[in-house]
Amino acid sequence: MNRVIPFEGTNNFRDVGGYLTANGRKVKHGLFFRSDELTGLSEQDLVSFRALNIKTIFDYRDDYEAQKKPDPVFAGAKNIRISAIKADQASQINMPGNAEHADRKTHIIVDMVKNGFFKQFRADTMMMELYTKLPIDNPSYKRLMEIIQHSDNLGLLHHCTAGKDRTGVGSALILLALGVPEETVMEDYLLTNTTMKAFNGKLLTQLAEHVDEVELQNIEHMLGVKEEFMEAVFGSIKKTYGNVDTYFAEEFGLTMKNRETLQNMCLE
Template sequence: MNQVIPFQGTRNFRDMGGYRTVDGRKVKRGLLFRSDELTALSEQDMAAFKALNIRTIFDYRDESEARHKPDPEIAGVMNIRLSAVPEAQASQINLPGHMEKHKRSSHYIVDLVQSGFFKQFRAEDLLLELYSKAAINNPSYKRLMDLIQQPDRLGLLQHCTAGKDRTGVGSALILLALGVSEATIMEDFLLTNEIMRAYNNEQLRMLSEKLNDEELRNVEQMLGVKEAFMDAVFVSIKRTYGGIEDYLSKEFGLGHEKRETLQEMCLES
């Protein structure tokens, strides 16, 4: 839990440093961060945020999500947004970004409830599909992996809405490139459940009067993460490319020399 950085306006903000790589080195702190949406950062939060020396905010949300809850503009920080979910896929499943006919709420789960999402889809199946496709030929992650190789763009914060799905995949790809094991990546991924447990339980309690049992189970699946989701990422990578090294090289141009350079920049003994 020492990864978590407490803010009033976010719930899942973390420094990705501290994880051990398979060769025994450790990811440096203060270079790579992950978070949920940033629109509610308070004045106190902004002072603490600036102290982190973040130079780049990379946003995985689509245009509608970002318009509804915009990122703060901070002097000296570059804001980059590139949706991690293809437009056709997002519209097909009626994700919150495609809810312009509905009045948007303060929480994406409420938006999904209002859209009828949980009456139409089984959340676990949907999420498994999203994860299985996310890491292959995705322009958003290609841009991310280019940015982390640029020293002047670090510290880099990547985020989406809840900081668990799109951000979870992005975090996994960064840690893979740095030589962190799949087991440790899974630990980082599942940490969301621990961090968000109290808040998510409160959301379920509030929604229990509005939804039937099946819909409530769907909401519970959508609020959390499961090993099967990240396993779907690893499986799709290996099925497509045969292994992690070939994936990083062919998908992102991260061959041996570039990976060594990246690791020298982001790792310590």
């Protein structure tokens, strides 16, 4: 089964099934999907989407992003949105607070260019800070971990704008909870550089006419994923809790017994 699902209106829609755990079991296909924003799904995409039997759409975006590019509503699927980025961090990006009159066709990176983000901040430094904070005391991931423990919530699609940072960490947490080793989690994370390569290249070409070389390099840092970003997640978990097992038990109430139940439900 091809991991990447080629919708016309998304660039990074994937089935996270098929990965092997440390003890040789396999994540079932059709339970966990990850994606970038969904607002561009075509009519044909919508037909194909319904065939996936997705029961829960979990959105990590903030109010501005979701108002600018709202998710489709599917009969029989729950739409849940809890921002994965806390308000103090979101304010650093200097985004406008109201998307009522925003152009829904423009990419959020274009909005950030217009608001001077790439002149004021180094994207790579900000991304390292973001990834370090994301897995700790995050209401969005706490809710995600509750949801995945109930079979009637699966298949689950979780997504953000590009499907790489907030979704990348969410996907990492799901896979780690299922017993998938870190090196495989990293493999899933870095796949975004392949799936988004054409889209990111096109966007960079468009923006090159409007920004200087330093800004363009800064934008490039924001668009890609890097091993050190996910390593920051692993490091933050271990620095705070010592190990992954303690992290899941204390952060989410996912004791070894609860994780065993989850694994029996989601692995084959």
